[in-house]
Amino acid sequence: MLIDIGPVTMIIKAVKSGKEYEFEEETINAYVTELLSQLGSVLPVLKQPAFKIKRISGLPEVVKRMVEAVKEVNEEKLTPIAAVAGAIAELVVEEFDNKEFDFIFANNGGDIALINRIDLPFGIKIGDINKNCILPYFLKVKGKGERGIATSGFGGRSFTLGIADVVTVCANKASVADAAATYIGSSTFVESDKIVRRKAIEIDPLTDIPDELVVVKRSKLSKDEIVKAMEKGIEVANRLLALNVIDGFLILIEDRLHFESVGNLTLEVKNGDKRCKNKENCDYN
Numbered sequence: 001m002l003i004d005i006g007p008v009t010m011i012i013k014a015v016k017s018g019k020e021y022e023f024e025e026e027t028i029n030a031y032v033t034e035l036l037s038q039l040g041s042v043l044p045v046l047k048q049p050a051f052k053i054k055r056i057s058g059l060p061e062v063v064k065r066m067v068e069a070v071k072e073v074n075e076e077k078l079t080p081i082a083a084v085a086g087a088i089a090e091l092v093v094e095e096f097d098n099k100e101f102d103f104i105f106a107n108n109g110g111d112i113a114l115i116n117r118i119d120l121p122f123g124i125k126i127g128d129i130n131k132n133c134i135l136p137y138f139l140k141v142k143g144k145g146e147r148g149i150a151t152s153g154f155g156g157r158s159f160t161l162g163i164a165d166v167v168t169v170c171a172n173k174a175s176v177a178d179a180a181a182t183y184i185g186s187s188t189f190v191e192s193d194k195i196v197r198r199k200a201i202e203i204d205p206l207t208d209i210p211d212e213l214v215v216v217k218r219s220k221l222s223k224d225e226i227v228k229a230m231e232k233g234i235e236v237a238n239r240l241l242a243l244n245v246i247d248g249f250l251i252l253i254e255d256r257l258h259f260e261s262v263g264n265l266t267l268e269v270k271n272g273d274k275r276c277k278n279k280e281n282c283d284y285n
Contacts, residue, residue, distance in 0.1 A: 001025060005032050008085075012092060014104035015120070021104075023096060031095055035062050035088055046084075047208040050075035062087050069175035072245055073183050079208040086150050086178025089113035093174075109157060111150040111181075113174035119144050126151075128165055128252065136270050137257070139168065139250065143264035148174030152181035153252075159200050159207065159214040162188035163221070163229055163253065169237075170248040170265045180237075180246050188233040188253065194219040226253050234258055 001023050003010040012028065014021040038060035039046065045053060046063065050070040056063070065087040066080035073082075089108040097104050097115055105114035105122070114122060124139040141147055151168045154160050160182075167185040171177040189195075196217035201210035221229070230253050237249045237260070247263030259267040 001028070003028055003032055005029060006036055008032055008036065008088060008108060010089065010092065010106055010108040012096070012104075012106045014096070015102045016098075016100060018102065021101065028092070028096065032088070032092065035060075035091065038062055039084065046080045049077070049079055053080070062091055065090060065173075065175045069173065069179045072176055073179040073240065077186075078179055078183060081208045082182040083175040083179040085109055085111040086113065086148055086174035086176070090148065090174040108174075111174055111178045112148065114141075114147050114149075116141075116144050116147065122147075124149055124168075126166060126168060126250070126252075131165075135166075135252070137250075137267055138270065139170070139248075140266045140268055141170065141264065142266075146172060148172065148177035150174060150177035150181040152178075152185040154185075154215055154218060158182070159203070159209065159212070161186035161212060161214055162233070163190070163195060163215055163218050164188040164233055164251050165254065166250065166252040167233065168250040169246050170261070170263065171246045176245060180240055180249075184233050184237045184240070184249060184251070187236040188229040188251065189215070190221075190225050190229045190232070192221060192225050194221055194225070221254060226256050229253055230256055230258055234260075 001012050042063055050067055053067050056067050066083040069083035070078040070080055085108045089106040089111050090113040092106045093104055093113040093115060102118045103116050103120050105112055122141040126135045126137050128135055148171045153164050153166045162185045164185050167181050169177045169181040195215060197213040198216050200207040200212050200214045233251045240246045241262055248261030248265035250259045
């Protein structure tokens with residue numbers, strides 16, 4: 001089922017006893033509309049760095065999830081809006097899970113929340129929005145339980161401070177995965193005359209990061225520039241891995257790909273081969 005309300009474009013699907021479950025569209029629409037209303041009611045709170053938000057007990061649940069997620073990732077660098085899409089997907093799954101589903105997921109514009117009760121393998125295609133194509137790789141998520149997968153990067157629907165084409169992160173919660181993907185993606189910046197940046201407020205007066213320089217244009221980078229940007233992203237992601245905040249990540253910058261996982265997450269190519277065919281540009285760990 002497709003839900004399209006304001007900034008939310010979400011696909012929700014569930015399987016019960018091996019058959020796809022049919023949701024009531026009006027009920028889901030009403031719930032998502034209420035979440036958006038709650039977010040709008042506290043927008044000034046959402047636009048400040050998470051470390052400034054000390055008390056969350058009186059805030060709507062969706063806002064609590066966002067604040068908690070970014071505090072777990074980096075409360076000084078991120079505002080709660082870094083976790084908004086993942087938090088909405090997370091709450092939709094929880095709200096409409098009847099505890100009898102084999103599998104349920106909500107994909108909110110690439111930020112995915114899911115609950116898997118029968119260990120049904122879940123494949124995730126990886127798209128490169130700058131090349132308008134699906135990459136020949138996909139992520140396979142295994143294991144029962146709640147999961148979150150989120151993607152960020154240059155050319156996406158949100159601002160980024162970095163130059164990575166794709167950053168995909170897997171975590172226990174979609175809100176955390178969303179915040180982590182944003183943070184890792186923004187860390188992949190290198191100084192270069194091939195990169196153009198502008199203050200976010202010049203592009204969007206309502207942005208939550210008005211004074212940050214966001215990447216608006218990027219020409220083809222040198223190999224050294226790509227390597228440096230990749231190393232920055234890997235360093236940040238590995239810190240989150242070590243802290244058990246995330247359990248897997250993928251970074252793509254032009255033709256160079258890096259993937260690591262400590263959980264039930266694998267990267268495969270479409271023909272099922274798990275090996276990397278280009279050893280120079282693709283690292284599997």
